[in-house]
Amino acid sequence: MAASQNPIQGSLFGGNEQSDINEIKHSNASKLSNENLSNKQLREDASLRPRKKKNSENLNPISDVDSFSNVELDEPKWSHHNLPKIDDLTPALRHYVELKKENPDRVLLYRLGDFFECFFEDAITLSQLLEITLTSKEAGKKIGKIPMAGIPHHASDRYCTELIKKGLSIAICDQLEAAPAKGNKLIKRGITRLITPGTILEEGMLSAKQNNWLASVLLESKSNPKIIHWSLAKIDVSTGEFIVQEGQEINNLRQELIKLNAAEVISEESSISNKIWHEGLTEITEFNKTSFSNLEAMTTIKNHYRLNNIDGLGIHTDSLSIRTVGRLIAYLNKTHPNIDDKSNTQIKTNICIDYPRIKNSRTGLIIDNQTRRNLEMTSTQKDGKFQGSLLWAIDKTLTAMGARCIRRWLEEPLTDIHAIKNRQNIIGLLVQSSTLRKNIRKTLRAMGDLERLSGRAGAQQAGARDLVAIAEGINRLPLIKKYINDPIFDKTKYFDPIINIDKDLIAIASKINNQIIDNPPLNLTEGGLFYDGVNPILDGLRNQLDDHNSWLKSQELEERKKSNINNLKLQYHRSFGYFLAVNKSKAINVPDHWIRRQTLTNEERFVTPELKEREGKIFQVRARISELEYEMFCNLRTLTGNKSNIIRQAAKAISYLDVLTGLSEVAATHNYIQPKIIDINEQGKSRKLSIIDGRHPVVEQILVDKFFVPNDIELGSDTDLIILSGPNASGKSCYLRQIGLLQIMAQIGSWIPAKSADIGIADQLFTRVGAVDDLASGQSTFMVEMIETAFILNNASENSLVLLDEIGRGTSTFDGLSIAWSVSEFLAKTIKSRSIFATHYHELNQISEYIDNVENYKVLVEYKNHSLSFLHKVKRGGANKSYGIEAARLAGVPSDVVNNARVILNNLENNSSNTIKVSKPIENCKKK
Numbered sequence: 023m024a025a026s027q028n029p030i031q032g033s034l035f036g037g038n039e040q041s042d043i044n045e046i047k048h049s050n051a052s053k054l055s056n057e058n059l060s061n062k063q064l065r066e067d068a069s070l071r072p073r074k075k076k077n078s079e080n081l082n083p084i085s086d087v088d089s090f091s092n093v094e095l096d097e098p099k100w101s102h103h104n105l106p107k108i109d110d111l112t113p114a115l116r117h118y119v120e121l122k123k124e125n126p127d128r129v130l131l132y133r134l135g136d137f138f139e140c141f142f143e144d145a146i147t148l149s150q151l152l153e154i155t156l157t158s159k160e161a162g163k164k165i166g167k168i169p170m171a172g173i174p175h176h177a178s179d180r181y182c183t184e185l186i187k188k189g190l191s192i193a194i195c196d197q198l199e200a201a202p203a204k205g206n207k208l209i210k211r212g213i214t215r216l217i218t219p220g221t222i223l224e225e226g227m228l229s230a231k232q233n234n235w236l237a238s239v240l241l242e243s244k245s246n247p248k249i250i251h252w253s254l255a256k257i258d259v260s261t262g263e264f265i266v267q268e269g270q271e272i273n274n275l276r277q278e279l280i281k282l283n284a285a286e287v288i289s290e291e292s293s294i295s296n297k298i299w300h301e302g303l304t305e306i307t308e309f310n311k312t313s314f315s316n317l318e319a320m321t322t323i324k325n326h327y328r329l330n331n332i333d334g335l336g337i338h339t340d341s342l343s344i345r346t347v348g349r350l351i352a353y354l355n356k357t358h359p360n361i362d363d364k365s366n367t368q369i370k371t372n373i374c375i376d377y378p379r380i381k382n383s384r385t386g387l388i389i390d391n392q393t394r395r396n397l398e399m400t401s402t403q404k405d406g407k408f409q410g411s412l413l414w415a416i417d418k419t420l421t422a423m424g425a426r427c428i429r430r431w432l433e434e435p436l437t438d439i440h441a442i443k444n445r446q447n448i449i450g451l452l453v454q455s456s457t458l459r460k461n462i463r464k465t466l467r468a469m470g471d472l473e474r475l476s477g478r479a480g481a482q483q484a485g486a487r488d489l490v491a492i493a494e495g496i497n498r499l500p501l502i503k504k505y506i507n508d509p510i511f512d513k514t515k516y517f518d519p520i521i522n523i524d525k526d527l528i529a530i531a532s533k534i535n536n537q538i539i540d541n542p543p544l545n546l547t548e549g550g551l552f553y554d555g556v557n558p559i560l561d562g563l564r565n566q567l568d569d570h571n572s573w574l575k576s577q578e579l580e581e582r583k584k585s586n587i588n589n590l591k592l593q594y595h596r597s598f599g600y601f602l603a604v605n606k607s608k609a610i611n612v613p614d615h616w617i618r619r620q621t622l623t624n625e626e627r628f629v630t631p632e633l634k635e636r637e638g639k640i641f642q643v644r645a646r647i648s649e650l651e652y653e654m655f656c657n658l659r660t661l662t663g664n665k666s667n668i669i670r671q672a673a674k675a676i677s678y679l680d681v682l683t684g685l686s687e688v689a690a691t692h693n694y695i696q697p698k699i700i701d702i703n704e705q706g707k708s709r710k711l712s713i714i715d716g717r718h719p720v721v722e723q724i725l726v727d728k729f730f731v732p733n734d735i736e737l738g739s740d741t742d743l744i745i746l747s748g749p750n751a752s753g754k755s756c757y758l759r760q761i762g763l764l765q766i767m768a769q770i771g772s773w774i775p776a777k778s779a780d781i782g783i784a785d786q787l788f789t790r791v792g793a794v795d796d797l798a799s800g801q802s803t804f805m806v807e808m809i810e811t812a813f814i815l816n817n818a819s820e821n822s823l824v825l826l827d828e829i830g831r832g833t834s835t836f837d838g839l840s841i842a843w844s845v846s847e848f849l850a851k852t853i854k855s856r857s858i859f860a861t862h863y864h865e866l867n868q869i870s871e872y873i874d875n876v877e878n879y880k881v882l883v884e885y886k887n888h889s890l891s892f893l894h895k896v897k898r899g900g901a902n903k904s905y906g907i908e909a910a911r912l913a914g915v916p917s918d919v920v921n922n923a924r925v926i927l928n929n930l931e932n933n934s935s936n937t938i939k940v941s942k943p944i945e946n947c948k949k950k
Contacts, residue, residue: 058642064562073554073561100161100168103142110164113208115141118195121213125193129185131178132195133211139172148173151188152181176544179226182217186227189305192217197547215483216357218307220286221259223358223373223478230471231425233258237284238346238353239275239300241293252299253342254278255350259358259373261426261473262670264350266343267381272299279303280391281433288353290314309353316340319348325370326351327377336380347378358481374480374666387435387769388786392810396789397762398720399432412763415720416772418687420463422471423673424680431681435769437783439701444514445682445771446696451510452686453773459690462505462683470495472673480666484659486542486551489534492662492669496531499523499672506679517679519672527669530662537658549648551655560654563647570640574600577633585613592633599637601627689773692723697768697779702821708782709738709821711765711856715777718760719767722775731894735761737858738782741877743850745867746860746896748881749905751912753894754860755791757881758825761858762789765823784856786822788814790829808841815848824849824857831862839863850876867900 059067100106103122111119114134118141122130129147131138140148141159148171149156158167173181182192196214217227220236228234237256244251252275255266269275276299279287287300288309300306320339323332337343355370395403402410413432419425436442452459470491478484479492503520511517537556554561578592581602591603601619604612609626616628662669688694702708715732722730731753737744748754764774768781790810811829818824829845830838842863849857850873858879859866870876878900884891890908907927911920 059562059566061559064566065558066562067565068558068561071565073564075553075555100165101143101146103144105142106161106165106168110162112160112162115159115161115168117208117211121193121195125213125216128191128193128216130193130195131173131182133175133197134172136175137172138175138178138194139170141168141170143169145169145171147190151190152184179224182224183227186217186219186222191219213359215359218286218357220284220288221354221357222285223260223474223481223483225471225474225478228260228474230422232429233263233426234260235282235284236350236353237279237282237287238350239279239287239289239293239306240342240346240349241275241296241299242342250296251342253346254282255343255346255378256282256284257350257354257375259354259375260477262375262477262667264347264376264378265381266337266347266378268341268343275299276303277391281394288349290349309349314345314349314352316344318352319345322348322351322355326375335377337378343378343380351375372481374477374663374670376667376670384785385434386437387766387784389435389766390788390813392813393762393787393789396791397759397766399763399766400429410720410724412720412766415723416685416688416767418684419677419680420466420684421469421676421680423469423473423677424466424684426473427674427677428681428684431770432766435766436771437702437769437785439699439783441514442699442769442771442783445685446699446773447510448514448682449686449689449771449773450696451508452683453690456690458505459683459686462502462679463687465498465501465505466676466680466683468494469498469676472496472676473670476662476666476669476673479659479669480663482656482659482663484662485544485546486538486655487544489659489662490538490540490542493531493534495676496527496669496672497535499527502676502679517675519668519675520679523672524665524668526665527672530665534658534662537654546655547648547652549644549651551651557650557654560647560650563643563650566643567640567647570636570643573636577636578602581613581630585611585616587611598627599629600633600640601629602633603627685772692719692775694773694775695778696773697764697776697781699768700780700782702783702785707739707780709856710780710782711735711737711761711823712739712780713761713764713774713776714779716760716764716779717775718756719763719775721756721760732777733757733760733894733896735858736877737856740875742854742856742875743846743869743873744858744877744879745846745869745900746858746879746881747862747864747867747901748860749883749890749892749901749903750862750909752881752883752892753896754881755827756894757896758789758791758827758858758860762787762823762825782821784821784823785819786817787825788818788822789825789827790814791825791827811845815845815853818849818853818855820854822853822855824853824855826857827860828862829859839865842866843869846876847873862904862906864901864904867902870900 103119108116108119118130118132121132122142122144129140129144131140133139139145139159141161145156146169148154152171152173154171154173157170159170160166161168185192193213194215194217195211198210198212198214215221217224218236220234222228222234235256235258237254240253242251242253243249249270250272251268251270252272253266253268254275255264257264267278269278279300280303284304286307287304288307290310290313291308292313294300294306294308316339320332323335323344324330327335329335332339332344337347351371354373354375358371358373360370360372389397389399394400398411400411400413401408408414413429417425417428419428452462472492472495475484475488475492475495478488484492499520500523503523506517506520511521537552539551539553542551552560554564574592578590581592582588582590585604585608587604587608589605589608592600593603594600598619602616603625606624606626612626612628615630617630618626619629620627697713700707700710713735716735717730717732735744746754746757764776764779765781765784765787767774768779769783790807807829811826814824814826826845830840830842842859842861843866846859846866846869849855849859850869854875867878870878877898879896880899880901882893882895882897883905884893885905885908890905890912907920907923910923911917
């Protein structure tokens with residue numbers, strides 16, 4: 023690399039250049055007699071010249087930088103790593119090719135100095151995908167130049183994120199030892215980890231407010247080949263969460279995968295071959311060609327958790343889940359290998375993960391994926407935006423941990439009444455005490471992501487700034503403990519890690535704060551991480567470095583005096599070391615003992631034998647400092663990483679508190695009330711759904727300049743089915759979604775926007791709202807509608823909440839009406855679930871005349887002089903007109919079309935019966 027025309031810095035010694043040279047020489051005379059001081063001598067020097075702790079200050083470190091050719095390469099001769107003979111390559115490139123052959127399907131990033139470099143086909147791929155310059159490197163006398171492209175190591179997260187988004191996996195080859203100060207010794211390098219979409223730990227590559235799931239799936243047919251058993255294990259390596267579940271039926275597995283939205287799914291060949299469960303849904307990573315046996319899985323699990331047996335995990339040894347769990351851990355062993363050669367542990371990965379938690383498929387409120395989309399729980403149905411979703415409306419969390427937590431709460435609402443009431447009561451306390459709420463939120467606002475920070479520390483991938491952030495988070499725990507001293511917080515186990523703070527965490531935080539400087543550098547191998555006074559050997563080395571700097575300062579003054587060049591500067595360049603810089607016009611007057619080092623446009627650079635000798639000594643001291651500081655940092659990181667599980671427990675408590683304070687902030691701001699939750703075992707009342715003046719939690723926040731019209735609902739006592747009629751755009755769909763969202767909010771423990779509410783716990787929530795084609799599978803709007811309706815009718819129970827909108831409108835009038843009528847009767851007489859059926863078919867109002875548990879509701883409108891006004895108010899009683907033509911007029915349909923439609927409607931009403939009556943009620947049928 024060519025030297026810069028401009029020096030990197032001015033004088034090394036600032037503006038204080040006129041000190042007495044003899045005084046400086048005298049102060050250094052006795053200190054430089056022995057350059058290779060022992061640790062004992064350094065300690066003695068540190069005791070004689072103690073260093074005081076200063077403010078954050080980074081030294082000017084030196085690192086070894088590999089030099090490359092940057093010549094543009096238009097058409098690479100060697101386009102693939104298999105083309106040249108490996109023995110003809112330079113040692114570094116020979117090692118690169120060896121590693122590439124072990125990872126042929128991954129982009130290999132090879133650490134060389136301050137860059138991660140790629141060669142051959144990877145360099146071409148990198149330059150095309152990341153739009154970076156393709157250059158070349160000399161690969162040996164017989165080879166010549168080969169393609170090369172690289173990225174700065176400090177920006178690797180950003181570039182790797184782009185590669186991961188484009189579906190690539192990455193192998194990271196890093197330096198396993200410090201670069202030597204001098205010499206051409208080949209630095210030891212090795213694969214430190216594999217980056218795949220599901221195994222990311224780096225902060226810059228993760229979405230802060232969402233989990234990044236890695237899933238393992240296995241399928242098995244036991245006695246009956248028609249019945250498919252499946253096991254799904256998922257893990258977020260950045261937070262340590264580990265969840266396992268089993269089930270039957272491929273459709274249930276697909277529902278779980280859609281909800282999971284995993285970053286990566288691994289499986290084995292026999293399961294992947296059954297394409298029904300994953301085709302068109304997600305790409306599958308095949309892990310191991312051979313099947314993973316139960317014995318291998320159990321051995322892997324026991325080694326990782328250091329267990330004698332796995333009975334305590336709650337997973338049966340002959341279950342399919344043993345293999346999915348073992349396979350996930352084995353995958354982590356490969357992607358995050360434990361490269362600590364000094365460790366004798368059997369743990370093969372440095373990832374810290376929780377014990378697997380067994381999830382019962384019937385636990386919690388079950389919400390299918392179509393319902394999630396219809397209710398716009400985490401994103402809008404139209405364009406997939408966050409704004410306008412339920413999560414957007416109620417997520418007032420202040421930490422990344424809390425944001426992930428509230429998303430999980432929405433994904434899996436509770437059915438345990440005690441857990442729901444506990445959350446409600448804490449929210450109530452925080453709503454009543456605004457001072458307490460504000461104090462907690464103020465403390466949480468600056469809290470780092472302890473969950474993921476501790477994960478990186480446990481994986482030995484944390485930087486110095488990560489440790490500082492961990493310490494800052496731990497230091498806030500005692501303050502938060504003071505705020506949650508009310509007995510109500512003792513009723514849940516979630517706050518135990520805060521109420522009973524682990525003393526070791528406080529000690530670790532204190533150690534980090536006392537040792538690592540406030541704003542440490544990103545690079546861990548170039549020193550400048552620790553305060554003075556932390557380590558006597560480090561202090562001694564820094565004293566030596568100060569002595570060398572004093573000598574350099576005196577040397578600049580001395581050479582300026584000898585040469586009579588007043589503007590002479592002693593400077594430093596990372597590639598060329600120390601030099602004396604003079605203007606071109608003064609170069610002819612330099613002393614004879616100066617050696618010309620480099621000629622620039624306006625400047626000449628020189629060295630002296632004494633300066634070069636001193637440079638070597640400085641490099642040695644700085645190398646010792648960097649090596650010692652890195653060793654000290656690794657020890658501190660290991661100490662912190664050993665407590666990563668305890669830190670994570672505290673982080674989960676923080677996330678729980680963050681969600682509750684956020685929900686209390688929403689409740690206090692938007693005038694929410696605490697709904698009365700009715701136990702599912704309370705006879706006669708368990709199915710009650712009574713809400714007075716309920717409001718849509720999202721729409722009322724969007725309507726800034728309008729008043730949201732509240733509405734009531736009464737279901738589950740005497741009425742099981744409501745037939746809701748009214749014109750288009752009058753608010754029927756909004757009303758349906760409102761009821762569904764309030765049910766979900768109540769079952770996550772949140773308060774709700776209403777005047778009062780009694781809500782029975784639902785086991786399942788189903789919706790069928792809106793018309794959607796599925797052209798990819800060749801299904802029309804009507805067919806999709808019927809499939810979704812069939813799913814609801816086959817799975818709903820009497821404790822379910824069913825919300826249907828416009829069933830049957832995708833076919834002819836009488837066909838559609840017949841289907842809608844029959845579905846309504848089936849819901850009311852057979853399933854008896856709490857249901858609302860919104861429809862244009864006002865003929866369905868007749869059902870309430872012969873089925874007692876059916877009630878008619880309508881959306882009120884005002885119609886005067888062919889002008890239609892929507893009142894958005896729902897009242898008892900059935901509508902007798904659809905006002906479709908007036909809705910068309912409001913939508914802007916040309917007046918000629920509207921007027922002609924009125925004439926056609928009159929003709930149709932005069933020539934056919936518009937009062938369809940059922941001569942014989944439909945007999946009750948049994949649900950299959």
